Amino acid sequence: MKTKLLLTLLASIVIASCATVATSPKAPSDAEVTAALKASFKETASAKIDRLDQSELQRACSVASETGKDLDPKVREALQAKSLASVKYPADGKYLGDWKRGEAIAQSGRGLQFSDAPGAAAGGNCYACHQVDKAEISHGNIGPTLWNYGKLRGNSEAIVKYTWARVWNSHAFNACANMPRFGDAGILTEAQIKDVMALLLDPESPVNK
Amino acid sequence: MKYKFATFVVAIATLPAASMLGAQQDAQKEIERYRQLLADGNPAELVEMRGEALWKEKRGPKNASLEQCDLGLGAGKLEGAYAQLPRYFADVDRVMDAESRIVHCQIALQGFSKDELSKRPYSLTQGERQTDHEALTAYVVGLSRGAKVALPQAHPKEKESYLRGEKMFFFKGGPYDFACATCHGVDGQRIRLQDLPNFQKADNAQRAFTTWPAYRVSQGAVRTMQWRLYDCFRQQRFPELAFLSPASVDLITYMGVKAQGGTMDSPAIKR
Numbered sequence: 001m002k003t004k005l006l007l008t009l010l011a012s013i014v015i016a017s018c019a020t021v022a023t024s025p026k027a028p029s030d031a032e033v034t035a036a037l038k039a040s041f042k043e044t045a046s047a048k049i050d051r052l053d054q055s056e057l058q059r060a061c062s063v064a065s066e067t068g069k070d071l072d073p074k075v076r077e078a079l080q081a082k083s084l085a086s087v088k089y090p091a092d093g094k095y096l097g098d099w100k101r102g103e104a105i106a107q108s109g110r111g112l113q114f115s116d117a118p119g120a121a122a123g124g125n126c127y128a129c130h131q132v133d134k135a136e137i138s139h140g141n142i143g144p145t146l147w148n149y150g151k152l153r154g155n156s157e158a159i160v161k162y163t164w165a166r167v168w169n170s171h172a173f174n175a176c177a178n179m180p181r182f183g184d185a186g187i188l189t190e191a192q193i194k195d196v197m198a199l200l201l202d203p204e205s206p207v208n209k
Numbered sequence: 210m211k212y213k214f215a216t217f218v219v220a221i222a223t224l225p226a227a228s229m230l231g232a233q234q235d236a237q238k239e240i241e242r243y244r245q246l247l248a249d250g251n252p253a254e255l256v257e258m259r260g261e262a263l264w265k266e267k268r269g270p271k272n273a274s275l276e277q278c279d280l281g282l283g284a285g286k287l288e289g290a291y292a293q294l295p296r297y298f299a300d301v302d303r304v305m306d307a308e309s310r311i312v313h314c315q316i317a318l319q320g321f322s323k324d325e326l327s328k329r330p331y332s333l334t335q336g337e338r339q340t341d342h343e344a345l346t347a348y349v350v351g352l353s354r355g356a357k358v359a360l361p362q363a364h365p366k367e368k369e370s371y372l373r374g375e376k377m378f379f380f381k382g383g384p385y386d387f388a389c390a391t392c393h394g395v396d397g398q399r400i401r402l403q404d405l406p407n408f409q410k411a412d413n414a415q416r417a418f419t420t421w422p423a424y425r426v427s428q429g430a431v432r433t434m435q436w437r438l439y440d441c442f443r444q445q446r447f448p449e450l451a452f453l454s455p456a457s458v459d460l461i462t463y464m465g466v467k468a469q470g471g472t473m474d475s476p477a478i479k480r
Contacts, residue, residue, distance in 0.1 A: 024365060025365035025366075025368035025369045025372065026365075026369065027372055028369060028372050028373045028376060030376070032373070033373055033376040033377060033380065036373055036377075036455045036456060036459065037377060037380065037456050039454070039455055039456075040450060040451055040454030040455050040456035040457065041442075041447060041448035041449060041450055041451060041454070041456070042448060042449050042451050043448055043449070044448060044449040047383075047446065047447065047448040047449060048448060049448055051382055051383040051384065051446070051447055051448055052382050052383075052447070052448070053382075054380075054381065054382055057386075058381040058382055058386055059381075061381055061386070062379050062380050062381045062388060063379075065379050065381075065388065065390050065394065066375070066376065066378075066379035066390075109444075112384055112385070112446045113443050113444065113446060114443055114448060114449045115443055127401060128400045128401055129400070137236055137402075138236075138401045138402050139401060139402075140398070140399045140400045140401050140402075140403075141397070141398060141399050142391075142392065142395075142398050142399070142400070171386075178386075178387075178391050180384070180385040180386060180387075181384075181386070185384040185385070185386075186384070187384065187385070
């Protein structure tokens, strides 16, 4: 009887101490979070699990937005310089394609989703975030308006090259920019970027009317 | 019901014509009006009814109903249960959201296998019959209409789920460098004409959390919260989110805690 009582007592102490240990939640490490994410997704079409391996820039910008603290200025500069160095300018020196094709690219939100056929041409989905041609009223507001983009800025070599770089890898100018790296990440082809450039800069484009 | 449904069809038919007329402000007003008209006759009611019948029917290898399912408030207590999920369940020693728990009950009480239940949780094409999972979830959430969102956070595993969910919310990845926070972390943002809730604001988080699951008019189907995350990640260019995955549960915990105090109004109806 006495032994039984003692055992019960002992058991309750063990349970109580377990409960005490368990009352403090532990902050998850980045490695734990990445592991939990990797265990949560499956590979479909072009969307492989390695998309969850963060680049140095993705990691730094995730922390900055989670904590609300700006990047360290030196880190920012280094990330932007690296992004600018990634930009490939057109070998033939021609920057502007066909604005009509550019408009179709700006309208299309396809590409790189697990539901898309791998290798199918992607769109730029510009209207998701930007006003572009005013005639399209269904546009988002995450990015600034691009209405009259070329009319306001002209098409000097500096403007043309800047615009190309911005579309190729927007992190070159703002390390944690929301805009995807259309050239650097292989979302759009060089020819497609030329068409989008024409939509923005060609004086004949409706954007510049 | 028939009359309400007719109003709803007229609303769909007039929307594109009306929005072509004016500037964007008018288009947004029209969309708001359209949403109000839709709320009058929500086809989700039919899905809820089928879910109720399924819930009470003896099914599966064990020939049992789900009536003894414990969603956190005790066996068979469904009223208000959804509004307090995700939560920690001692019998499985982990945090579960409503959809995970419903599947758990189908396995434990009815003897179904998890593989079987996970094979096709969401209906795929327009006009296709809703899946059992969608119907059961619609029924369960409907019984929390009017209940205040009150996720328990006292258990360390509940708090840890929230903390992981928070990190996942800000996790940028993939070829587009998107995180949930890219679109859902700033006030007043839109994709095309769709308003995006900012989860850092309680009123935004409440409006979003309390209106899922919802009947999506554009898809002709009731969609669940697990589906909502699945489709967000598709557009985020992440790989395919697995049904009932740990990330799904953690993100739902995160969103639910941000929405504490909101009043459940689901299944809602959306564009």
